[in-house]
């Protein structure tokens with residue numbers, strides 16, 4: 001009895017925290033940033049194409065096709081974290097690309113498939 005009552009309170013607190021987070025997030029200026037696909041394609045050619053090929057299909061010798069595995073079938077947020085943190089042989093771009101540049105690259109990646 002008391003157990004289920006407590007769960008209810010926790011659920012309500014979580015709901016409130018979630019709503020507050022969404023409110024804060026929607027007020028942040030970054031959320032107004034519109035990714036620039038042209039800048040994204042330039043960054044891609046400079047930073048990514050040597051391993052992934054110009055079209056992201058690993059068209060160069062030993063290149064890595066971005067569509068392998070769950071490659072691009074993930075949300076923008078997950079893609080963002082992967083680019084920032086790196087994965088396996090994919091280098092981390094933390095400190096190399098800023099947040100807006102990563103968003104630009106993601107906008108470009110979305111045009112590849």
Ligand code: HEC
Pocket residue numbers: 044047048049050051052064066068069070071072079082083087088089090091093105
């Ligand atoms: C030094 C070579 C190299 C460079 C440069 C590189 N990558 Fe990768 N990338 C890899 C390798 C290797 C993998 C496969 C990683 C694995 O799954 O082990 C990969 C995988 C990926 C994946 C798929 C991740 C997954 O979850 O399977 C994405 C997306 C990706 N790279 C994006 C990028 C972007 C965007 C850039 C440029 C900002 C970039 N990579 C630059 C080597 C590179």
